[in-house]
Amino acid sequence: DAGVIQSPRHEVTEMGQEVTLRCKLISGHNSLFWYRQTMMRGLELLIYFNNNVPIDDSGMPEDRFSAKMPNASFSTLKIQPSEPRDSAVYFCASAMGQGTDTQYFGPGTRLTVL
Amino acid sequence: GDSVTQMEGPVTLSEEAFLTINCTYTATGYPSLFWYVQYPGEGLQLLLKATKADDKGSNKGFEATYRKETTSFHLEKGSVQVSDSAVYFCALSGRNTPLVFGKGTRLSVIA
Numbered sequence: 461d462a463g464v465i466q467s468p469r470h471e472v473t474e475m476g477q478e479v480t481l482r483c484k485l486i487s488g489h490n491s492l493f494w495y496r497q498t499m500m501r502g503l504e505l506l507i508y509f510n511n512n513v514p515i516d517d518s519g520m521p522e523d524r525f526s527a528k529m530p531n532a533s534f535s536t537l538k539i540q541p542s543e544p545r546d547s548a549v550y551f552c553a554s555a556m557g558q559g560t561d562t563q564y565f566g567p568g569t570r571l572t573v574l
Numbered sequence: 575g576d577s578v579t580q581m582e583g584p585v586t587l588s589e590e591a592f593l594t595i596n597c598t599y600t601a602t603g604y605p606s607l608f609w610y611v612q613y614p615g616e617g618l619q620l621l622l623k624a625t626k627a628d629d630k631g632s633n634k635g636f637e638a639t640y641r642k643e644t645t646s647f648h649l650e651k652g653s654v655q656v657s658d659s660a661v662y663f664c665a666l667s668g669r670n671t672p673l674v675f676g677k678g679t680r681l682s683v684i685a
Contacts, residue, residue: 502678503618559673560670560671560673562620567617
């Protein structure tokens, strides 16, 4: 079975540009989590969805960040405009139910903003 | 709120040494407890878990026992290998709350 799929795997962009990260959930899973990982701040939960509905977005850094689930199997995380401090590895994870059991992580997108 | 505290790294061990990574938690009720591992360049993956007090999770030679009396879930392995070099995350989840992760402990095993 395919695991969580993220694209692109690497993204290099210039400050001020729009960045869109994509995630495909494991079939049958209905919770989706977006995380950001940096050396300084570690692993941070940005937002999570259950049944396509955002449940907690308190970790989203600021209005430049937005996330959507246009359907049950796909999500996007958009940064507009991007800044150098957004450089990080972004992971999505999917889970069954409300996500209180095992989460399955994707391979991550390494974002570099110049 | 719920939280997890794990020992800071990095931890450097020689091959075949005994490993312990400490993890304690604060939570209301009876959370489920997890250890995740992140190999270089990869996402986190579940290593083991325990869902109730005195349960022992085990996988790939790693073990952890859910100790309610000490609110702990320490990770142990009797003989580490170079291939165990990774970052290890302790995590918990409540009945209606998703995973809360610790800050991670980096393990380096040298031959």
